Amino acid sequence: QKEVEQDPGPLSVPEGAIVSLNCTYSNSAFQYFMWYRQYSRKGPELLMYTYSSGNKEDGRFTAQVDKSSKYISLFIRDSQPSDSATYLCAMPGSSASKIIFGSGTRLSIRP
């Protein structure tokens, strides 16, 4: 079993829709959780991170963590074509140096 599982998509939704992106993880020791966004032919960039269970909001983006279910989500409200990208969840792995990335979900927002 992979430590972090993420549906690769692709996911295509119309502009203005609410998008839900999800990851599951297996290690209950993970303490903080991150979402990275990667545009085509670019490196990933940190979008949001959270240390605790519950919700964290930043503009149109909300990160949600459910530690009891080992499940994290990223919601995008009022989605825009500029949100079209691959979204990767990430969390620290078993050793201090490793940050484990999910495989990424490719998202396309149709105008």
Place this chain on the structure above:
Amino acid sequence: DAGVIQSPRHEVTEMGQEVTLRCKPISGHNSLFWYRQTMMRGLELLIYFNNNVPIDDSGMPEDRFSAKMPNASFSTLKIQPSEPRDSAVYFCASSLERVSLHFGNGTRLTVT
């Protein structure tokens, strides 16, 4: 701030040749990571440096791969000899704290 700078952006080489990828991290960052991204395996950590010292190289696939960080502003990843299965996008990232990795735009390597 120019961000993490990687060169070259694209590299096409023949099997058996030596390949050297270069990275200039963000000034002041004390951690540097080399990742490889493929469709099949996603983003994989190859090696991690802290204060120019290699801390974890358990992700380096085999002895054909080597990485150096001679000073705080420069790192190289070398593959010798290269093989077609090494074809991937190689990313360098730097950070001051582990939560926020700053990635370069990668080097797309094709080995024929």
